[in-house]
Amino acid sequence: MIIIHDVNISLLSRFVAKDLEARMRVMPAVVVAGARQTGKSTLARGCGPKGRRYLSLDDFDVLDLARRDPDSLVAGTGPVTLDEVQREPGVLSAVKRAIDRERQPGRFLLTGSANLLMMRRVSESLAGRASYLTLWPMTRAEQLGRGLCGAWEELIAARDADWLEVLAAQPDERADWRALALRGGFPVPAVHLRNAEERDIWFDGYARTYLERDLQALSSIAALPDFRRLMRAVCLRIGGLVNQTALGRDIGLPQPTVSRYLNLLETSYLLVRVPAYSVNRTKRLMKSPKLYWGDTGLALHLAGESEPRGAHLENLVLQSLLAWRDARLGRAEILHWRTTVGDEVDFVIEIGDALLPVEVKATSRPRLRDARHLKTFRNEHGERARAGLLLHAGTSLEWLGPHALAAPWWRVL
Template identity: 55%
Template sequence: MEMPFLPRAAGFLLERLMRVFPVVAVMGARQVGKSTLVRHLPSLSQHLYLTLDDLDLRLQAEADPPALLSRGEKLILDEVQRVPELLLAIKRSVDEARIPGRFVLTGSAHLLLHAHLAETLAGRAAYLVLWPLTRREQQGLGRAGPWGELLASPVKAWPSLLRDMQGQREDWRDAVARGGFPVPALFLKDWEERQMWLRGYLQTYLERDVPTLRAVENLPELRKLMEALALRSGSLLNQSALARDLGISQPTVHRYLNLLEVSFLLVRLPGYARSRTKRLIKSPKAYLPDPALALYLTGGKPSGAHLETLVLLDLLAFRDAQVNPPGLYYWRTASGQEVDFILEAEGKLLPVEVKATPRPTPKDAQGLLAFLAEYPEAPGGLLLHGGEEAFPLVDRVVAAPWWMVV
């Protein structure tokens, strides 16, 4: 199956980083398209591609790293986490000759979370995260939603701006079930086929990737934890409650959560805490970043939590494609007022609430209004819904169909 090359929102940033840093590491969960991106990006056409999934190359990398690095003037080293020792040889090579874009690395584990690896490449490497495909990337547009345009425009202009973007209409349940992993999103025609692929994906992750990271003694426990997180998608992360419900020790749950985060299969969304008068909840919210994977693990029907995950995926792709990444948070007070997402960029705030209903009412905007009252410098709030029209819902709040934005 030949994977088509679709432009990615992160491609422009990758090219910019290569002009500055001798090493650029492209990280992300397995099967999100890292290899396809680095093999087909025009600016990388002169790089020699080597994958450490190849046993012979891996053995050479372990036995004689400098010899492997001498194979080409510029190299793409795929799945570099399989031979962490190679990074020391890359450091020495960079220190001998600092050539921008000399090495492009990919990995399915977060190199920055390995302290000694991060120290090895400190000042020499830039790190870029690739998430599953956004809807606009699947359509060949190479971008996430118009979050930057919304941040730069007055609230009154949002409805016309979004109508002009001509987003592609779709039932959100179909988008959730398709997800963002390239193979099921682009090649598989129905949910039954996607379930088979996701089953194999999880099996490969648990049986191949997890043992490599040497962090799990009991794979069924990790699978149970992933199912529990999928059922609690978008909820506050309570490690003690997870440990109690699953019959797993709290230190083990803590370690497993870190492993999922390192593997880009868990997103911990922090609370927005720059409050003046409200007592805020600061525990993170937990998400599995791909809505189809979360849906598969719950074994149920698409829900509003899955639509929320779909929006989160788009926001993550937007955030991590920027030269100066904006902050991404949620907001919740001790009294229960809540906004799903807060985007903060260069002092500008954009609160976003997600509702699956096709007919939003002013009651659905209560969390946004509470946030806007607390932060009057925010120009307005955006309520994404499952309907067809973009319109002012209440003062300073615009309701818009999710498909106009995501």
């Protein structure tokens, strides 16, 4: 089991650990990507047999060798872990050559703080040689020591009529979602740091490191104040539709620059764009994606907000969904649905032919009217649509009608 030690010596497992081990038994290379400080290095160090060689490209000597002679860096037949490979994408070509000479399951474990498949400088995708995993910030269940990412798989597997029973069986661990949003999911502020002042210091250092070092490794940015203003503007628009022209107008940047900056944030796993569900139906649909942030704690810090909003509860649900989606082998899509007449559903989980709509409300007393768009969605999509899930900030677990189950967010996350 992959573990992280906090100051109380408790053991916190990561949800992807089991899946990572399974993929390493099959593929010659496994790539674990995610934002800085999500725990990739800790996960990688604890994975595989003892004696596995560990090399980090954050080490300047290792980075220099990766640039001068990458084949020597990966030479040998023993298993090796290469940490932060985005710092020298050319090393992937050397990994490919080594795999082609001798295909050995689990030979290479690679980690990166950027989406290698989205980086322009990466010409080698290791297609057919590597399996890709994403490590998102810690879920609430991981922070509680359960090593899970919520009850999504149980809900997908169960009949709609059994959902209430499935969620009633989940641990009764009531919590304030605002406190969780302020902590976020990066292991240090979420688990190790105990107060808002300490977390502010950590988030400030994180933002500076990203702007002054990591961002420059991805793309040369001369106007860092402009980029920081964009990050703040995006954080203030969590849960809203992407409008690059309006965003640029508000902060004084041209649309092409806004587009480029958003792409860099997405490549760094800090920005998340949720695509629109776009099957043509009787009503005209909005096709723009919605903007969210990879970590709510960092988003609140960058925006200068001390009190989370309802959109941050949506963001917490999305973070749990992403951790679940990206660790499972079966394909699943996380989308949103919105029409020009005002009907909207925060998230739509698409698996095969089935659609599971999820609405998130920060209210502590859900009412039937809060689920009206779930009913509209189900009417629009007929047999493909399952019953809807209304996640709220209260304690009631009950059917609001045949089309929607109201459930406390902490029963699912």
